[in-house]
Amino acid sequence: MNLTLLYRGTLSSCNYDCPYCPFAKHWESPAELKSDRAGLDRFVEWVADRTDDELSLLFTPWGEALVRKWYRDAVVTLSNLPHVRRVAVQTNLSVNPTWLAAADPATAALWCTYHPGQTERDSFLKRLAVLDRLGVRYSVGVVGRREHLPEIEALRADLRPGVYLWVNAEKDEPGHDAAELVEALTRIDPQFPTNLTDHPSRGRACRTGSEVFTVDASGDVRRCHFVDRIIGNLHDGTFPAARSAAPCPNAVCGCHIGYVHLEHLQLNALYGDGLLERIPQRRPASRS
Ligand code: SF4
Numbered sequence: 001m002n003l004t005l006l007y008r009g010t011l012s013s014c015n016y017d018c019p020y021c022p023f024a025k026h027w028e029s030p031a032e033l034k035s036d037r038a039g040l041d042r043f044v045e046w047v048a049d050r051t052d053d054e055l056s057l058l059f060t061p062w063g064e065a066l067v068r069k070w071y072r073d074a075v076v077t078l079s080n081l082p083h084v085r086r087v088a089v090q091t092n093l094s095v096n097p098t099w100l101a102a103a104d105p106a107t108a109a110l111w112c113t114y115h116p117g118q119t120e121r122d123s124f125l126k127r128l129a130v131l132d133r134l135g136v137r138y139s140v141g142v143v144g145r146r147e148h149l150p151e152i153e154a155l156r157a158d159l160r161p162g163v164y165l166w167v168n169a170e171k172d173e174p175g176h177d178a179a180e181l182v183e184a185l186t187r188i189d190p191q192f193p194t195n196l197t198d199h200p201s202r203g204r205a206c207r208t209g210s211e212v213f214t215v216d217a218s219g220d221v222r223r224c225h226f227v228d229r230i231i232g233n234l235h236d237g238t239f240p241a242a243r244s245a246a247p248c249p250n251a252v253c254g255c256h257i258g259y260v261h262l263e264h265l266q267l268n269a270l271y272g273d274g275l276l277e278r279i280p281q282r283r284p285a286s287r288s
């Protein structure tokens with residue numbers, strides 16, 4: 001069976017201090033970190049045991065996971081399992097990725113978000129160069145804040161042409177959908193209008209629930225991060241028996257890691273093998 005699992009443990013902390021983020025410079029207690037690590041260890045054990053399945057994994061932490069050794073170790077371990085097709089992580093790339101030398105570069109991948117004001121562009125580019133040397137796949141992304149536009153454009157100019165730079169809409173920022181800003185950001189990322197949209201999704205077919213699931217630290221499984229109903233648990237044997245192809249129950253889906261699985265958007269055709277790490281198979285067509 002082919003399964004895609006998005007893992008989000010109890011970790012909710014970050015070493016960066018982005019002014020728009022609730023996880024900025026928040027740290028857990030040692031007991032909370034221990035609990036997060038225990039949940040991750042159980043998840044890795046479950047994956048290691050599922051040798052009859054082909055598994056694709058994406059870590060979507062609240063905050064930054066790769067500052068924690070146990071997440072780096074998990075990525076290395078999982079990438080070297082023959083039945084794991086992909087293990088990808090959302091990261092601010094603050095940790096030098098030399099640790100990925102121990103991972104299988106055909107399986108490990110990063111989606112790296114650049115946060116102007118939290119790190120220098122040159123430092124970020126140097127860490128990307130490490131990924132290039134290691135042969136590890138990655139996408140690069142930014143939050144489309146108006147005041148960061150010059151820095152976003154400079155990053156685009158500095159990146160190799162073949163590296164996809166995605167832009168997430170800052171939907172809480174007043175004026176985030178102003179025409180000239182949307183135009184500028186769409187020049188950077190032709191998929192930006194797709195991200196800007198809250199896609200009507202109630203009753204629409206979505207691969208979550210049948211092929212794609214989210215898992216938390218206790219092993220509870222939900223169809224996605226945006227529908228709270230628990231449909232089974234990894235560790236008590238109730239998953240994956242409870243798989244269902246039911247349509248989306250929510251009015252809209254506005255987050256990339258959700259709407260990318262809406263069937264009518266056909267984004268799996270665009271991203272193909274790079275779906276989890278957000279790397280299109282071909283450069284998205286420009287709309288501007
Ligand atoms: S890097 Fe990401 S998680 Fe960390 S403070 Fe910034 S937005 Fe939040």
Ligand code: SF4
Nearest residue numbers: 201206224248253258
């Ligand atoms: S469309 Fe979005 S909210 Fe609805 S089930 Fe799919 S991922 Fe979840």
